[in-house]
Amino acid sequence: MALTLEQLNAAPLQGAVAMLEGVYEHSPWIAEAALAERPFASLAQLKHAMVRVLAAAGEDAQLALIRAHPELAGKAAVSQQLTAESTHEQSKAGLTDCTPEEFARIQQLNQDYNTRFGFPFILAVRGPRGTGLPRREIIETFARRLANHPDFERAEALRNIHRIAEIRLNDKFGHEPALGNDVWDWHERLAQHSDPGYAEQGQLTVTYLTDAHRACAQRISHWMRESGFDEVEIDAVGNVVGRYKPATEDGKYLMTGSHYDTVRNGGKYDGRLGIFVPMAAVRELHQRGRRLPFGIEVVAFAEEEGQRYKATFLGSGALTGHFDTTWLEQQDADGITMRRAMEHAGLCVDDIGKLRRDAARYLGFVEVHIEQGPVLTELDLPLGIVTSINGSARYVCEMIGMASHAGTTPMDRRRDAALGVAELALYMEQRAGQDAGSVATMGMLQVPGGSINVVPGRCTFSLDLRAPTDVQRDALVNDVMDRLQTIAQRRGLQYTAELTMQAAAAPSDPAWQQRWEAAVQALGVPLFRLPSGAGHDAMKLHEIMPQAMLFVRGLNSGISHNPLESTTSDDMELAVQAFSQLLGQLAAEMD
Template sequence: MALTLDQLNAASVPEAVAMLDGVYEHSPWIAEAALSERPFRSLAHLKHAMVQALQAAGADAQLALIRAHPELAGKAMVSQSLTAESTNEQSKAGLTDCNPEEFARIQQLNADYNTRFGFPFILAVRGPRGTGLPRSEIIDTFARRLANPVDFERGEALRNIHRIAEIRLADKFGAEPTLGHDVWDWHERLAQHSDPGYAEQGQLTVTYLTDAHRACAQRISRGMRECGFDEVEIDAVGNVVGRYHGSAPDAKYLLTGSHYDTVRNGGKYDGRLGIFVPMAAVRELHRQGKRLPFGIEVVGFAEEEGQRYKATFLGSGALIGHFDQTWLEQQDQDGVTMRQAMQNAGLCVDDIPKLRRERERYLGFVEVHIEQGPVLTELDIPLGIVTSINGCARYVCEMIGMASHAGTTPMDRRRDAALGVAELALYMEQRASQDPGSVATMGMVHVPGGSINVVPGRCAFSLDMRAPTDAQRDALVADVLAMLQSIAQRRGLQYTAELAMQASAAPSDPAWQQRWEAAVQALGVPLYRLPSGAGHDAMKLHELMPQAMLFVRGLNSGISHNPLESTTSDDMQLAVDAFSHLLKQLAAENA
């Protein structure tokens, strides 16, 4: 029979410790220390109390806990001396069914890992959805983490231990993140669509108006209809728009959503989480037959990443009237203009100006997004409140020198375009480090037609510069562009620098930020505020209406724009619950 929080809160300390037996491997002291936080308001509250208890215990106790865990498919499994919990987990991941080659590989990894780190490899083998990781993924993760620094890997081991504890607690309390599982599954299904050249390699890439992109739009549209949205359409730029009407015909709308395009070889959750979380919340309203005093408009923005065309935030920009008509003549790498791509997709270019939203028809804009950084996961906090989005400027550039023979051109006679770019990259690193919160990235560097024995005559590159305020960003940009000019003059080079995108810093609206904070606190999740270094569609909507964002913790050190990008169905469930709570607040305010 499943435990309840009421039982745990009412029990004596020895009884409560017994109830929580096995949550942390051979370490009942963690549960005992966490019980001082009773009464627990939610399972999330209990989980974090145990996280804090371990954190407060210090490095020696943490290392002892790591060493209390068995090796994966190790001696304890072979001798059948694992705890019942570990047996269940390793069995669900199929580790008890390893073939001889897999078993030998894991044994070698165990030996190598213990030699390098001095403690066993810890992985929550039941995975982000709780159903078990494939053995191939376990082995790949094992091998990848062998390269981590020791201190980092100790932290990664503890984060996986907390995930193991989270799953074990859910088993004890019979807590199933049903909505989180649904959102997880929706991501998996959408990730089946990928552009040619990437799909064949098992990589996820969805760029604007490709076949994969259009297939994603159709799948999201169908999903919205199945969730009970009253209206679903694909608009003139390819945004997928779903509306769930309010209780009155003239009701205003809450606008929400995120993007469904991806970077090349990216992750499954960037952007898409902000579409599926509100879809799940709307589906619950529809199932309950509920209408709110306002409508809910969920938008899957067609383009945010700027991968196929230099038109970042195209989808959300169209909603605020910021669609640049000159974009239509841009060509992709195959020479296809945006206008042609839109016409091939059946979109009506003439209708784009009609997409602009009227401020008075909306309450505001909220966006749920995976954090794309390490802060929440390192703190073991599932949700974060975004205080502001950093301002950003992007440039597409080219350095132009003189191609010449690599063997016969003396070093003092060269006009090497690539070296000029390299010098600028080092300056960017030094300059951005001077300002708190500033970052500068040269994400693309390419020598067109380069050869191993030719001094580069041309070098194409990108600049991405971000800062917490517009003034700080502008100062960074000015210094980097001035250095670009200086390097070019000194080295006898020429250059071009085209502004591809500029977005102002977007502080969260205080009232909307407070609503997110109230929602998170109602779940018993610790309140944590942080800025966003990444750009989001909320930056564009910020220019038209108040906005605020909710971050969801990522796994694998919070990595994003990477196939390792991940989060758990438990954290997705919390995001849906927080979004639903925000809806309840708005309903009470607008009753």
Template sequence: MPLTLDQLNAAPPAEAEQMLDGLFEHTPWIANEALAQRPFRSLAHLKHVMTEVLAKADVDRQLALIRAHPELAGKAMVANTLTAESTHEQGKAGLTECTPDEFARILQLNADYNAKFGFPFILAVRGPRGTGLSKAEIIDTFARRLAHQPAFERAEALRNIHRIVEIRLADKFGVAPALGNDVWDWHADLAQHSDPGFAEQGQLAVTYLTDAHRACAASLVQTMQGAGFDDVHIDAVGNVVGRYHADRAAQGAKTLMTGSHFDTVRNAGRYDGRLGIFVPIACVRELARAGRRLPFHFEVIGFAEEEGQRYKTSFLGSEALIGEFQSAWLDQSDADGVTMRQAMAHAGLRVEDIASLQRNPADYLGFIEVHIEQGPVLNELNLPLGVVTSINGSVRYAGEFIGQASHAGTTPMNRRHDAACAAAELALYLEERAAQDADSVATMGILQVPRGSTNVVPGRCAFTLDLRAPNDPQRDRLTADVLARAQQIAERRGVGLALEETMRVSAAPSDPAWQQRWERAVESLGLPVFRLPSGAGHDAMTMHKVMPQAMLFVRGENSGISHNPLESSNAEDIELSVRAMQRLLDDLARDLQAA
């Protein structure tokens, strides 16, 4: 019989320790120390306590845990001496049925990995869905992680151990992330649609109003209709809009809006944007199945465009809803010379209807968004969810230092006017200055010496600046300091400086009341509330201009990488995000009914 949390909380210490035996490979002390913090409010709470216990352990104890694990398809598997748990996991991934070539490749990877790191390669081979990674995925991950630095790879091994424990714990308690699995599967199904040139390579790219984009929109319509939405349609800019009507007894009911984008960058991951569409769809499906209505309308929008990949404008979908869609955008052309107007006509969209999409903010309670973090913070902290405090404001510049090109062999060091060295000095200052602030970031993303030569002192150096901070005053102080230092560097080195501001976007602080709703939802799951800013832009930034907004982040796997095929989330984390949104909806319904 599966265990229950009540049994674990009530059991005598020795019996409780036996219940959790086998979670950590030959290393019971982690679960045993965690039991001192009973009672656990949820399995998520128990998992978090165990991650905290291991995080506080010294490096020697952490390495001992890693070394207690067997190699993948290694000697222990061949000798049939794996634990029952490891046997099941490696078998589910097909490692017990390797071809001779696969086995030889894994043996070599094991040898190379051990030689570099001094511990075995650890991978949660049952994967993010719990059904098992393919042997090709395992081998590719093995090879990729060989390039990591030792300290980082030790942390990555521990993160995979926590994932292994999470799956083993679910087995012990007989629970499955049913909602998370469904949402995970919806992502996989939608990822079948990809633009030409990428689809053939097994890569994901869905740019505005291409055939793949329109196929995604049609798929979302079908998913929303199947989930029980009352109204579903594609609007005049290609947004997919689903509405779940309020209880008829709720006179004058307002609307809560949520959603995110379904377009992608080129060679993308599956979860950026799309997670914020599928999570609320799952919530509506559960409401419809229960025959339950809320005292407010619930509007879920799959925004058609956010990434700015096909045309030189981003946030087209959300800009239309706040009345800021610019008619001049219709005349922009893509790389093939197709104007936006032509693309819309081909998709059957009526540009004359775009103005009518503008929402009246008075009809809305606010906007909420769930999004994969797109960064490493939650991943490194072993936290599945984080509450966003603000979407960073940003400013960008295109710049150039203009010095004097001269012979690299005959120009003394004290007589040079090296434009590249000026840019390099500024790049290092960006690191130094941004680190002085909480959550400021500064990047020199492009650094080029036009027509550079090995034996010539660079006479010109082009560069870009991307400066971001959680609020506009902090961003502006950072910007002022960076520009002042750039001028100082130019004067001291005797070079010219040209700077052009290319973009300025205001920060979007989370509405305090809505942020607190997300915080209460996270806390209700037995998880600590962790607050962090968003360094990336989101549709919530646009909606922030006309209504209160707040966001929830979901941990990304593979160091939180995004805009990349390695972008990933697991079914358990997705399940928690669905549960968090369900709790927010329930709390909002209670508050409105009590008002």
């Protein structure tokens, strides 16, 4: 019979510790310390009480916990000396059915890993969905993590231990993250569509108005109808728009959503999480036959990434009235204009201007998004409240010096363009570190026609400068550009710098941010606020209505725009619950 929180809260301490036996391998002290925080109002609150206990325990206790875990398919498994929990988990992942070649590979990895780190490799082999990882993925993860820094790998081992504990708690309490599983499954099914050249390699790429893109739109529109939306349409730029009507005909709408296009060889959750989380919440309302004092408009934006055409935020820009008609004549790599692609997709170009939303008909815009960074996962927190979307400025630059022979040109006679750029890169790192939330990146750095024995005469590079406010961004930009000029003058170099993009910061609306905060706190999840360094569709909607965002933790150090991008069905479940809490709060305010 499944355990209940009421039983756990009411039990004597040692009885409660016994109820949680096996959650953390051979370490009942974690449960005992966490139980001091009783009563627990939610399973999430219990999970994070245990996370905090381990975080405060110190490195020695953490290493002892890691070393209490068995190796994957190791000696303990062979001799059947695993705990019941570990036996179940390794069996569910198929590690008890390894081929001789797989078994030999894992044994070698175990040996290499222990030699490098001094503790066993820990992986939550039941995976983000809880159903078990494929053996191939386990082996690939094992090999990849061998290259990590020891400090990072110790933290990664602890994160996986917390995931193992989360799944074990779910089993004890009979908790199935059903909504999170549905959201997970939607992502998996949508990821079956990928552009030619990438699909064959098992890579996810969905760019604007390709066959894969249009198939995604059809799939999303179908799921919206199944979920109970009253109206579903694909608009003149390819956005999929679903509306769940308010209780009264004159009710305003809350807009939400995100994009369904991807970068090339990207991840499954960037953008799409912000479509499926509210879709699940609307489905819950529909199944209960509940209408709210406001309607819900979920928009799956057709384009945000700017991959096929240089038209970033095309989908959300059309809703704010900022669709640039000159984009229609842009050509993709195959010479196909955007206008032609739209016409081929059956979109009505003449109707684009009609998509502009009347802000007076909307209460605001909220967006759920995977964090795309390491902060939440390093803090072992499932959700985060976004305070602002950073303002940004991008430049394409060139440093011009004088090419010369690497062997015959004395160091004090050189006009080395690459060293000038290298000096600027180091300054950017130091300068951005002075401000809370500022970041500076030189993502492209190239010596055109460079040779190993030639002092570089030219160096092309990019600048990407971001900060939570426009004032802070502009100060960063000014300091970096001033230093660029100073470096060039001192080294006898010349430079060019072309501003290619500038976006204003989008601070979260205080009232909407507070609603997100109240929703997260109602789940028993610790409250954490952070800025968004990445751009989002919310930046565009910010131009005409109040907005605020909720971040969901990503796995694998929060990597995004990458096949390793991931999150768990448990975290997705919490995101759906937080979204539903926000809807409930807003309805109560309006009533």
